[in-house]
Amino acid sequence: MRTFDLTPLYRTAIGFDRLAQMLNSAESQPSYPPYNIELVSEDQYRIVMALAGFDRSEIDITSERDTLFIVGRKQKDGVERTYLHRGIAARDFEQRFQLANHVKVTGASFQNGMLTIDLVREVPEALKPRKIEIGASADGAPAIEQSRAAA
Numbered sequence: 001m002r003t004f005d006l007t008p009l010y011r012t013a014i015g016f017d018r019l020a021q022m023l024n025s026a027e028s029q030p031s032y033p034p035y036n037i038e039l040v041s042e043d044q045y046r047i048v049m050a051l052a053g054f055d056r057s058e059i060d061i062t063s064e065r066d067t068l069f070i071v072g073r074k075q076k077d078g079v080e081r082t083y084l085h086r087g088i089a090a091r092d093f094e095q096r097f098q099l100a101n102h103v104k105v106t107g108a109s110f111q112n113g114m115l116t117i118d119l120v121r122e123v124p125e126a127l128k129p130r131k132i133e134i135g136a137s138a139d140g141a142p143a144i145e146q147s148r149a150a151a
């Protein structure tokens with residue numbers, strides 16, 4: 001795996017330390033449990049995780065600021081088993097996702113061993129682009145004519 005030296009970024013950019021932290025943590029992201037990230041529409045996303053062997057009560061989902069935490073703690077059933085082959089991991093996990101600005105969790109469901117988390121990007125009206133109309137000058141003359149008169 002490649003490693004990147006982000007020292008020049010720290011020397012010349014201010015406020016990009018979060019981006020550098022995200023790049024550093026990207027290579028250490030766990031691969032269990034498997035998941036998909038879907039783009040449902042322009043501002044809607046969905047995370048689907050395969051959690052075979054987990055019960056709804058063993059899964060905890062927390063959204064804190066710009067991070068989504070998904071934690072699974074498998075309860076021990078107390079039965080001693082001898083496996084000839086063990087292909088279903090069913091082990092504890094912690095998965096975290098960095099959320100972009102204004103991305104919120106709208107709901108979660110768990111059905112047939114699949115955890116589905118719906119997200120939506122809600123940009124506040126104050127931050128959305130808006131069209132600025134070009135009007136006349138204060139004395140009623142069009143702005144172009146006023147600038148010609150001043151010249």
